[in-house]
Amino acid sequence: MEQQTTTEAARPAPFAVTRSLSTSLLWLTMLAVMVAEVLIFVPSIANFREDWLSRRLESAAVAGVSAEGSGRGSLLDEAAQAKLLHALDAKLVAITMNGTSQLLAKSPELSTIDHEVSLADTAPWPLILGAFDTLAFGEDRIVRIVGHVGDGDMRAEVVMAEKKLRRAMIAYSWNILVLSVLIASFAAILVFVAISRLLIRPIRRMTHSMMLFRQKPTDGDRVIVPSGRRNEIGLAESELADMQTVLAETLREQRHLADLGLAVSKINHDLRNILASAQIVSDRLSTLPDPHVQRFAPMLIKSLDRALVYTQSVLAYGRAVESKPIRRKVRLHRLVDDVEDVLSLGRDPAIEVRNEVPPSIDVDVDPDQFYRALTNLVRNAIQALESETSEAVVRRVIVSAERREDGGVSVAIEDTGPGLGERAREHLFKAFRGSTRAGGTGLGLAIAAEIVDAHGGRIELKDTGRPGACFEIQLPPPRPASPTGRPTPAPPLAGGRAA
């Protein structure tokens, strides 16, 4: 609890959201729509100008055709000229038909022409540049517009002040701008509402759940309840819920284990004293001349010695000090004999433990630790065989070993029992998880695996195809001696343990 408070204190102040995601999205959407509108505006203003100019030329052509129909020759009379120039808001109107040019009307005020626009050029870039040119400089210019009218060879020419065109273009631009702002605002509001509902709200809900969970991660009630959406957010919610559930469970388990560790350390502490007293008594016992006492006392003393060392190492482990294996060259056959001796006491005599380890095989292990690993495996096998009640069933445990080509040693502990149950297989080598035995703690296999790991070896449950269980330990080859004369640390075998 105290530790939690310290971590809380060390944690930086909660991150303050200074700019909400929704506001940023609102601005971003408006900006995107405006940029799109500008991209649309550029060609459309060019198009608008071209249409406007074409309409002028068409009007000039219509006037020219009607003048020809009236048979009045080239120039119209003054009144007609003034009317035409006024109607087209032009200073000069001329057409070319069937190869002959015809001046229809000309204002006496016309002096200079500043600029010429040919509608023959329909490529997009000149049209766009022309539009911006008009917008920028068209206020005081006199422009000459020439171009084809219709599909035939008729050409028209109009000279006029560019101001009119420019003003029409500015009015058009304003319309587009107002429309753009309206569309951008509407789109932004739509996107804002949609994103708020689809993203921001669920994200806020997840953030809230994370913050709540962080305050008390062991509380399973603070785990988020997924909304059941069938999209990425729904997936994130259910992943978060899974993660929080696992985390809460793990933390509860760890707290439980920490409590248990403390209790074990306390028990061990006192047990060590009791064992020490028992050791003194057994030392005294060994001096008695009784042949039974002489046979069993050394085994008792050995077991008590081991128990004492073990309680000591558990206490050291409780203080989080790694107990590294202290390796020696050990005759495996003898070690298995020791295991068998100790486990033979009080065992059902119908269960046979066979030591088939060749006497020539020695291994590079910590004898006490490896003894414990083997004891756990053989004891498990014996316990599994004890559950077998039929007299006809062969009840046998075989411990065998062979040297591999790479110099390492494979040790197998095989029995003729019922084999491992599903739960035990699922939680194989996991402390406290895999026990199916009444009174079992589920530590034996975890201890064995930990010891084998510490030796750089590998333990696995082998499928032999025969009934029963077979655990196989692969020990790495002995380490070459370093120049100091000490063996170098063994490289671990690939994969510490396997199921």
Ligand SMILES: Nc1ncnc2c1ncn2[C@@H]1O[C@H](COP(=O)(O)OP(=O)(O)OP(=O)(O)O)[C@@H](O)[C@H]1O
């Ligand atoms: N040789 C075996 N045959 C059948 N089942 C086995 C064998 N070895 C282990 N098991 C199964 O694996 C489980 C876990 O074994 P493990 O040694 O880790 O714990 P345990 O024997 O239940 O308790 P303890 O911590 O006292 O050893 C056992 O409960 C048993 O069901």
Ligand SMILES: [Mg+2]
């Ligand atoms: Mg066991």
